[in-house]
Amino acid sequence: MGIFEWIIIVIIALFFINRLIPTKGITNITVEEAKEKINDKNVQCIDVRTPGEYKVKNRPQFKNIPLHELPSKIDKLDKNKDVVVICQSGMRSLRAAKLLKKQGFKNIYNVKGGMSAWY
Known part of the structure; x- marks a missing residue:
C-alpha cells in the first residue's frame, strides 16, 4: 500500500473515532433519567425534531426548536441552565448538543434513543 492509501485510511479512522468519542460536557442519558430532569426549573428541554414529528408525539416540557432553526434561536436559550x-x-x-457546546453551554444532556425510546 502506498502513502496515499494510508493517508485515506487514517482520515477515515479519525472521522469515525471523532464520531464515537463523547464530547466533554455532553452526557448521554436514558429516558428514565430525562424524566427526572424535565420538571426541574433549572433545566430547559429542547426537541429538535420537525414540527410535524413534534405534533404527532411530544412531551409538553420540551420546546420544539427544529435542528435547522437552532443556530438562529440559540440566543433565546439560557446558557446558565442545564439543557436536555x-x-x-x-x-x-x-x-444539536454539540452545537450548544460550541456556543458555550455547559451541562448538556442527550436522550439516548430519543422519542423512540420514550414510548
Missing part, C-alpha cells in the same frame, strides 16, 4: 435535548432517535439531538 431530544429527537426521534438521538442522532439529531447529539448534533
Whole structure:
C-alpha cells in the first residue's frame, strides 16, 4: 500500500473515532433519567425534531426548536441552565448538543434513543 492509501485510511479512522468519542460536557442519558430532569426549573428541554414529528408525539416540557432553526434561536436559550435535548432517535439531538457546546453551554444532556425510546 502506498502513502496515499494510508493517508485515506487514517482520515477515515479519525472521522469515525471523532464520531464515537463523547464530547466533554455532553452526557448521554436514558429516558428514565430525562424524566427526572424535565420538571426541574433549572433545566430547559429542547426537541429538535420537525414540527410535524413534534405534533404527532411530544412531551409538553420540551420546546420544539427544529435542528435547522437552532443556530438562529440559540440566543433565546439560557446558557446558565442545564439543557436536555431530544429527537426521534438521538442522532439529531447529539448534533444539536454539540452545537450548544460550541456556543458555550455547559451541562448538556442527550436522550439516548430519543422519542423512540420514550414510548
